[in-house]
Amino acid sequence: MKKPKSQVLEALRNASVDEAKAVAFLEAQRWGDAPCCPHCGDLDVYPMMTGEKRNKDYRWRCKGCKAMFTVRTKSVLEETRLPLRVWVYAIWKAASSKKGIAALQLSRECEITHKSALFVLRRLRHGLTEENPQKLTGTVEVDEVYIGGRPRYVSRSNMGTYADYKTPVVGIVQRGGDVRFRVMPRVTAETLGHFVAENADRSCRLITDDSKAYKTVGLAFEGGHKFTRHKHRQYVKPGTDIHSNTIEGVFSLLQRGVMGTFHSVSRKHLPNYLNEFQFRWNTRKLNDDERVTRVVKSLVGKRLEYRESVENPPYSEAAGVEF
Template sequence: MNNKGSKTKVGQDKSELVAKLPMACADERSAIEFFEKQRWGDTPCCPECGDTDVYQMKDRDGNRQKNCRWRCRGCGKQYTWRTGTVMEDSRIPAHNWAYGFWRAATSKKGVSALEIKRHTGLSYKSALFLMHRIRFAMAPTDGGPKLTGTVEADETFVGGKPRKRTPQKPFGKPGQEPSNAQTMKDRKTPVFGVVSRETGEVRARVLPDVKAHNLKAACDELIDKSAKLMTDEAMAYRTIGKAYAGHETVTHGRGEYVRGDVTTNTIEGFWSLLKRGVYGTFHNVSRAHLQRYVDELEFRYNHRKLEDGQRTLAAIAGGEGKRLMYCDPI
């Protein structure tokens, strides 16, 4: 039987898998069996050709090989539970992968690589790359569907805190104090986000700046034209809002944050979660890697109604068909 092109993941009892998750985080053989069950259910198949005519490779004593390889009778390829996932070719033990996925999916403000290093015994370099691959698995493959209904849009700035300049090193002209806009541009990274009130789903993207053309491109990517847009009073949104079914604003500059059902408080609540993670857990995030951390928080926020175990399984499933190499560009 050959099902080439079909999904390798087969339906299975999620509650049974969730019950095995704690043991998978502690024992290597249990972790391997957990990942195999999570990926294939009761019908292992070849990730290369989709054939289910496969068998476990054994050593001379008839026991399963230590690396737990499988062989496909259809195409002859050897593979493991890691093949075709973000964990492919990784030498990190399976139980450390299970622990990393569990912590990343269940920690409200995220978990740092140093924390993973302390609990697993991995080097910091390995723990950091492990967490980046998990964040890559959490990121939506195609960016997710465009949001519809009533959509709140806003931007925030993430990164270094403003510092006082000494008289010997003025920011601009002699005697001129740095403006808030200059400080934001030089020291912080802009992040644009939208949230649907109907579905509760959020989308967030790191931008090079908050100029009108970048905001418009982000809105076009994330928001359906049939949506009703809610923003603050920023000038750029006046033109952008004309392309949508409706556009309402609140004037933060006058202390107006809610007017009837017009508000951006939902997306601003998401920003507070992002900043708690960046400043409270990770402490320092480079501009180059910030989108990965945003993707991690976006995943947890969009799966917040799931139980911890179910959310962990969703994160692991998101890593299928993805590959992140250490040398890959950001």
């Protein structure tokens, strides 16, 4: 028996090769059947026409504030000269690929420059940033992972410590729920305590490994603090559900994506990649149709200018991480 065709995916395929269909697709995903002015919110708007066809910029005009706008206005797509079909294709691939899409691959498939592909993916990841996320509840697992590899052309005597060439990332996941990531300059009891307190409710049951940094953190949780002794190769306490395998599974997707798809990620831009992997995990129970729709809606109301992305990175250090 054949699987029924998805109308959204069929529209995506058509929109990724035709500019007019790309505009229609994004307008349908953003506004549905009720287009409105992004400046004042007025529903009394109309598309501007050139004869019987829409003008080449696909502009709208609001009868209330008299302003002109397009589907790009008030979003990360604003004032970009790239065709919208490129953005649609990038949204599709970023949302549906398990471990993301590399900028070089996007540049080949869309026949754009590598710089333009980086421009698109950088803004899509910025648009996936969650604003005011709800705190996690129930049973939560916390762990840290170090992203990166050994530096090249460095002798063993001058290699430095583990954290000198790897970037620490802390993650917290609710069992059956969402995950949160954060890049840490250093992993200490203080930084872990702030991160966990911001993302988990005090009623949670906290599960970690046997790191000493978590002992102080676990005192604040009413549900208690349980841990496994990884130093003794204990990963699940026998006869219980005490383990941190969920967050380890999340980290495996992150590491495979970085090593297998992106290959090299700088510390400066690592938080944006974490946004992408966090979004995909939190929407893992949705199908591709719903995930693409959520991506388009998450891009609205956000803007990332070139100066902001270069001069004010989300992480202060810009040292490269090589693999």
